[in-house]
Amino acid sequence: MESGNLLKRVLVGRALRTDRLNDTLLPRRLGLPVFASDAISSVAYAVDEIVLTLALAGGAAIYLHSWEVGVGVALVMLVIVASYRQAVYAYPGGGGDYEVTRRNLGPAAGVTVGSALIVDYILTVAVSVSAGVQNAAAALEFLRGYESAVAAGLVALMTLLNLRGVRESGRALAVPVYAFLGSIALLIVVGVVQQVTGTLGQAASARYELLPAEGYGELTTLGLIFLLLRSFASGSVALTGVQGVANGVPALRRPKSRNAASILAVMAAISITITVSVLWLTRASGIQIAADPAQLRLDGQPVSEDLVQDTVLGQLSKVVFGTGSFGVLLVAITTGVMLFVAANTAFNGFPVLASRLARDRFLPRGLVSRGQRLAYSNGILLLAGASVALVLVYRATVTELIQMYIVGVFISFTVSQIGLVRHWNRQLRTELSVRQRVGMIRSRTINQVGATVSALVLAVVVLTRFTHGAGLSLLGIGLIGMGMTMVYRYHRTMDQEISLADEGVDASQVVPSRVHALVYVPRLDRPTMRALAYARATRPPTLEAVTVDVVPEATALLHEQWTERELPITLRTLDSPYRESVRPVLDYVRRVRRDRPRDVVVVYVAEYVGREGWWVRFIRDRTLERLRRGLLRQPGVMLVIVPWQGAGLEQAEQAAGEVDA
């Protein structure tokens, strides 16, 4: 424990006092990288997903239809971001999807969105880190084959960074986000200039012939529409992370809502610009990616199954800057690092969400409170564990993880927009100022459009990708939702039982008339002697010692020692015809209570507290534990534990005091 404590200090840093909490709020320029990096970075794999899906219908489909899909995704993004801007104004104390839903649509909808968001955050980390490692592996060949382990290690590193506190991670992460934006801006500007001046080259993959995949050769109009919808659904992964800003509002500096709205606007502009420009340049330079290398032909011949296909950004940077140039390396590295930063969004958002869910009784109370470093440590650790598990199970394969990713995002989009519509309806019911009403009606309209569009996208995603992970994702959301409902019911029942009536005196406030004290004496040793001494110190009106006659020889010996030491307390022997050591005590206590129902029985037990190895619990005598459990189930009983500290406990106690949070 001592070493664990030291390790914690070194890695996590000193504890922060509550009064320094305000210092950790983020300004706008840091809010963008911290909360919007997920949304911005998702364009890195969204364009690939659009191209990959269209490629099923062959190379011509990419050329012909990618712009349509791109425009569709951009339009949806405009609608969704406009919608979220209403949310952050409506709920300046935290305009996240969960908050909005819980308040406007009640706990059932809240738990749905809550579990969808939990799945999302976990997948954000898993997808982003996996994508980041695979990008890095393109430049750093030695990583190949160790992707899972490297990704898991990076999640662990990120966990530590976040346990140190939100502000430091914000600063640490701003540089890479702006570096990514800079290098992508350079790529696009140079590319567009080359295209306009007619000097843009052709991609290496342009020389392949890309055949349609089996079954996609002769698409009907309906088939084509379905494929375009599927491509659009895949491209919608660009929208993931939009909600991160709304969830993060409380961590921003004031004016929180306006800052959040600005961040959303900037984010949308950046994402749309990158998506549309990259798709345009992809088409112009003839970049192709095949879902299955078997679709590719070079001079009429099939290519090797092991062909490594670069990502769209990778191919584009080679076209624009030239293979092997510094620009290619720059784009590859900044993209990789950017994706790690995106995973960090989840580390900032998830603990806030978990804390809110816990406050609303959907999760254990341990998640409510802030850890030593003002970050919500337990939530961070939970997120890290779950995403590492996913990374290891799916061996850091982005394509498989992405399949599950989009569903949860659009469930929470849809439900929370509906919640906002209801919010504005409520506001309109009481608002009299005409000017305010006009603004509210405008907001409501935006949210109505947002809800409709998200619902449509959700329908498309579920219909076109049910067997490709959407089903699994729904199952996960359902299970988490069920778990949270169970927790909620448990907490609610307990609250009802233990909360005080507003007025009057109930049973819990009745002071018992007398105290009847018993000391449990299994044998005569120092812990028991101390229990007897402490019991005497409380000067109870009646005090007796009780022992259970399990082994007659031992009981006889005990009585002998008792007499010899002239102990000034009566020792009562309880019969135990069935050699039980616990039940006779419980029966006796019950009997005492029955005879004096208005009294309270106090049972003193000695407990040896030692500095013990992990294995000791497997061999420890369970009698005390069973006695404790049995006594606590009886009304009118108090259990007093008198500890006896074993040798070597002093250091152990100090260590425990230090790590105690």
Add this chain to the structure above:
Amino acid sequence: MESGNLLKRVLVGRALRTDRLNDTLLPRRLGLPVFASDAISSVAYAVDEIVLTLALAGGAAIYLHSWEVGVGVALVMLVIVASYRQAVYAYPGGGGDYEVTRRNLGPAAGVTVGSALIVDYILTVAVSVSAGVQNAAAALEFLRGYESAVAAGLVALMTLLNLRGVRESGRALAVPVYAFLGSIALLIVVGVVQQVTGTLGQAASARYELLPAEGYGELTTLGLIFLLLRSFASGSVALTGVQGVANGVPALRRPKSRNAASILAVMAAISITITVSVLWLTRASGIQIAADPAQLRLDGQPVSEDLVQDTVLGQLSKVVFGTGSFGVLLVAITTGVMLFVAANTAFNGFPVLASRLARDRFLPRGLVSRGQRLAYSNGILLLAGASVALVLVYRATVTELIQMYIVGVFISFTVSQIGLVRHWNRQLRTELSVRQRVGMIRSRTINQVGATVSALVLAVVVLTRFTHGAGLSLLGIGLIGMGMTMVYRYHRTMDQEISLADEGVDASQVVPSRVHALVYVPRLDRPTMRALAYARATRPPTLEAVTVDVVPEATALLHEQWTERELPITLRTLDSPYRESVRPVLDYVRRVRRDRPRDVVVVYVAEYVGREGWWVRFIRDRTLERLRRGLLRQPGVMLVIVPWQGAGLEQAEQAAGEVDA
């Protein structure tokens, strides 16, 4: 829990009162099947092991040398049984190997023998049940392929039988043992008569030519001796189980020692008769078994790899009674059932051993006491678990399990005989009667011979079979021994710390001068109100309520409620700059103790006790647990738990009371 309790009643039966303990003691005619069945049954596989090992040198070796090995095994058995007869007289209260070793050679030797015996008992169950299932499968073909599952199921059944109590299982098992002895006697008598009258047929396997295995073609004299020793070592498996009688002495009727000695004599006579006669008839009827079917030739041609070779008893019964006759079925079934009965020996012996080891502090105390049915339930369950694990890992393959079996047996033989020699030496030092001394010297001589012979056999076993399982067995024994040593040290350290000095007053007996009472108030609910009321009922000289200021709003609310309800106790707020909820309380208690070192601090905490699902413990607030742990580590502190019983606890309490043992 209710259903679990009902199930337990139905399967295990009613609890027995201690005063009925004497009724469960075994008369001699039941003692033989219960405690000697392991030793008797082991001849069933011992003969096979002798023949199998000799077969490595070809068919002629079986014919030429099996009688030598058989005589060797018989002689060793005579010596060992004579030795054990001394043990049961020397220790009428339980003349088991462990008892003898622990008393005469101290704890280190005791732990060695103890762990050797534990490994043995587990292997007895695993080997006997596996052999039984394989015998049964010879007659009941449908069992093939399900051997592991059937064996595991049988162990489970046997566990239940034994949890019901030792006498009933003794009766249930006497019939099959005597049936086995009857059918084998019939087999031998008819066989011998046939041989004498010259009508004994030849075995089906006699027509095979049995070639020497690779490397055994041209054995040197030294090589042959080594092979004979190996065969002898394998045959020594016939001696396993001899110690069962000595360990079981306390479960026999009086005169315990004489009854045990008689059982040993009868057992030795039976085992030797069966071993020698079966080997003689095996030789006469030309029975052959090959370790590897590749050694067999029929008319010069190799035989199929899938050839099913019957056991020696199976082949012999076919020779004597004729293939397909009722006699064959009788021998197969009685042998199979006998082997299950043999496994039962371990179920009778192991819990007694575990209880003794626990009494001597080598195992957890939970194993000392008798269960409801006067059997040592925990030991039975432990044995069942371990042997089922072995059966499943080794897929009920007898040959592999037997390899590990013999080592432990001969370790305990050797060490306990040495212990007995020392026992007689001690007795001789004080004994004056010449007649008694003569008897003791005779006993000592027998044990000296016994120790020497067992040591020699042990050496042979370890030398010839180290890589065939003896090594693994030694490793297991070593690990169990290490574990028991750790447990022993832990118990000894604790005993030293907690045992009272014989005279005078020590720190544990000092009665503190005053009591300072605190009530921990995390919030104002009914459990807390009850804690306050109960604390007031004890009328302590000083009483205050403390709360920790983690969330300032919550603390303000608490103070407001406090004032409103006009509670007659001061509420002290403890600062918590690092948002901890436990440490401020611990610090405050430490401060109080420092100011009044001769007082004792009593901390009252409320605990909600509900009827809860298994999953609740994962979501429960750990604050109370951490507070409890922290407080119990401080000297001069008592912790009072005031329970608040949640709804629906009444039934739960009743159920818990019923199953409480």
